[in-house]
Amino acid sequence: MINISETAQAHFRKLIEREAVPGMGVRLAAMHAGTPKADVRLEFAEQQDLQGDEWAIDCEGFTLWLDAASVPFLDGAEIDYATQVTGGQLQIRAPKIKGEAPAESASLVERVRWTVEHEINPQLAQHRGNVAVEEVTADGVVLLRFGGGCHGCGMADVTLKQGIEKTLLTRVPGVTAVRDATDHDTGQAPYIARNGTA
Structure with missing residues (x-):
């Protein structure tokens, strides 16, 4: 479903530990999914921030919650954290976020x-x-x-x-x-x- 690299998980753990809020996790959602304006929204979330229909992905030390409506658009997404000379950068690749062109058999x-x-x-x-x-x-x-x-x-x-x-x-x-x-x-x-x- 979603691949979260070890470096990305370590990055999230570090940020969550700094917040020191019990049960805090990360929520991922597709915004304007299926359109050319599609993008991802990644934010910290606590239990009370959740809608209740999110998919939970257990990571080491925290939970990644995936917005239920975003699931088809974020399938196969990759989250990575690359360390660079100037610091680090979180990278999210979601190849299906803009939707998939209909097959030739579609209307x-x-x-x-x-x-x-x-x-x-x-x-x-x-x-x-x-x-x-x-x-x-x-x-x-x-x-x-x-x-x-x-x-x-x-x-x-x-x-x-x-x-x-x-x-x-x-x-x-x-x-x-x-x-x-x-x-x-x-x-x-x-x-x-x-x-x-x-």
Whole structure:
């Protein structure tokens, strides 16, 4: 499940002993799990801080509590403590934290949503924008709704045809076309205004 190196366990023991609180342990949780923003939160915890559904991993001298909802995303995670010239550094590697791409056998909708959330939206976020999947038709047409800086942007058509559609056609077998379902005239804060001014 989770591999905690001896050096990481020794590091935690030392910090817990310094706190001198009986029963104190370490709690690990995945934040924004399954998304491109996924990260881990590691904190000291006492019994009264626990929700009651955590998984307990007995380590030498303390317990590591794993947030129950985080279990699938932290499976195979490694926690290590590397000593360096300038001090030490805790390293956590969780290869499944951002989720796993759906298999080719997954529905077209699942594969489209995954690609939008993990490949397209992180790119659009650079311009304060995003897209949401509104519909995927039986014949593979994807309808998207632009939001944020993309809603009303003068470059939305180029973004759709040269970026989003190319990505979906290439990465998701079964997609036949991508269409924009957005009323761009209602955009409040476009990245590039439709009249060409920023």
